[in-house]
Amino acid sequence: MGTVDVANKDVTASLADKKPKVVFVLGGPGSGKGTQCANIVEHFHYTHLSAGDLLRAEIKSGSENGTMIQNMIKEGKIVPSEVTIKLLQKAMLESGNDKFLIDGFPRNEENRAAFEAVTKIEPEFVLFFNCPEEEMERRLLSRNQGREDDNIETIRKRFKVFLESSLPVIEYYKAKGKVREIDAAKPVGEVFEAVKVVFTPKDEKVKSHGFSFPLLENESHCLGGLRNSTGDKLAYSFEVVCHNLLHITVF
Numbered sequence: 240m241g242t243v244d245v246a247n248k249d250v251t252a253s254l255a256d257k258k259p260k261v262v263f264v265l266g267g268p269g270s271g272k273g274t275q276c277a278n279i280v281e282h283f284h285y286t287h288l289s290a291g292d293l294l295r296a297e298i299k300s301g302s303e304n305g306t307m308i309q310n311m312i313k314e315g316k317i318v319p320s321e322v323t324i325k326l327l328q329k330a331m332l333e334s335g336n337d338k339f340l341i342d343g344f345p346r347n348e349e350n351r352a353a354f355e356a357v358t359k360i361e362p363e364f365v366l367f368f369n370c371p372e373e374e375m376e377r378r379l380l381s382r383n384q385g386r387e388d389d390n391i392e393t394i395r396k397r398f399k400v401f402l403e404s405s406l407p408v409i410e411y412y413k414a415k416g417k418v419r420e421i422d423a424a425k426p427v428g429e430v431f432e433a434v435k436v437v438f439t440p441k442d443e444k445v446k447s448h449g450f451s452f453p454l455l456e457n458e459s460h461c462l463g464g465l466r467n468s469t470g471d472k473l474a475y476s477f478e479v480v481c482h483n484l485l486h487i488t489v490f
């Protein structure tokens with residue numbers, strides 16, 4: 240027990256040194272978290288860590304916690320945070336990257352508080368895939384990955400846990416202004432278009448619009464503005480440009 244704790248302190252310290260950037264990816268079972276994470280990895284070079292995948296790998300490895308994890312997943316319950324956090328920390332260190340999508344975590348208040356207390360890592364933001372239950376149920380029943388928990392009985396239990404335990408975590412981050420909500424009921428490509436907007440840096444977004452309009456003669460009236468990364472002025476606040484505005488784009 241003592242050596243495990245010492246080892247985990249080392250892991251925690253090494254991770255804290257790296258100051259990793261973390262995005263939590265949340266949403267109900269079948270909302271498309273894994274599917275979109277694969278797209279984000281390809282376009283934005285994050286490392287994808289799925290809490291569910293790490294737990295399933297732990298069962299397969301024959302670890303001493305394997306049976307407990309398997310039983311909890313079969314019942315749609317959330318595995319104790321200590322187990323999941325250790326797996327996440329290990330995977331983060333081993334990846335060599337410093338940008339992570341943590342998918343399916345934190346799934347309850349205990350997950351959230353324990354991760355914060357142990358790692359001292361605050362997420363940059365929370366990507367929330369919002370999807371109606373009927374659509375998630377349809378997707379899970381045809382997911383066809385041989386998962387023991389993709390049966391209607393366990394699916395119903397997972398939905399209940401999501402509503403009762405995971406939604407409050409999303410509300411917690413909403414109150415902190417950290418939630419980026421995506422309509423996940425649309426086709427995969429359309430969902431990814433919305434995801435891309437969230438991950439694209441602000442000045443890139445401005446550049447990609449490429450609009451322009453005449454400069455004002457007296458800039459001292461300018462109350463605010465947008466500049467691209469090279470410092471060119473791209474837009475003035477609405478109050479100022481309304482006299483000679485050709486187009487307005489709201490960011």
Ligand SMILES: Nc1ncnc2c1ncn2[C@@H]1O[C@H](COP(=O)(O)OP(=O)(O)O)[C@@H](O)[C@H]1O
Pocket residue numbers: 266267268269270271272273274275378379381382383423424425426427428430
């Ligand atoms: N936008 C979508 N429209 C239709 N099917 C989807 C969409 N996103 C994902 N799927 C499919 O739904 C199932 C669940 O998606 P997955 O990414 O595994 O969800 P999660 O990781 O949230 O449980 C998979 O079979 C996947 O191919």
Ligand SMILES: Nc1ccn([C@H]2C[C@H](O)[C@@H](COP(=O)(O)OP(=O)(O)O)O2)c(=O)n1
Pocket residue numbers: 266267268269272289290291292294311312315316317318319323342343344345346350388397
């Ligand atoms: N933080 C987590 C994440 C997943 N689990 C367990 C319980 C979940 O029902 C299963 C499956 O989670 P996973 O994220 O892989 O899949 P779904 O989003 O439910 O489709 O894993 C957990 O106990 N704690």
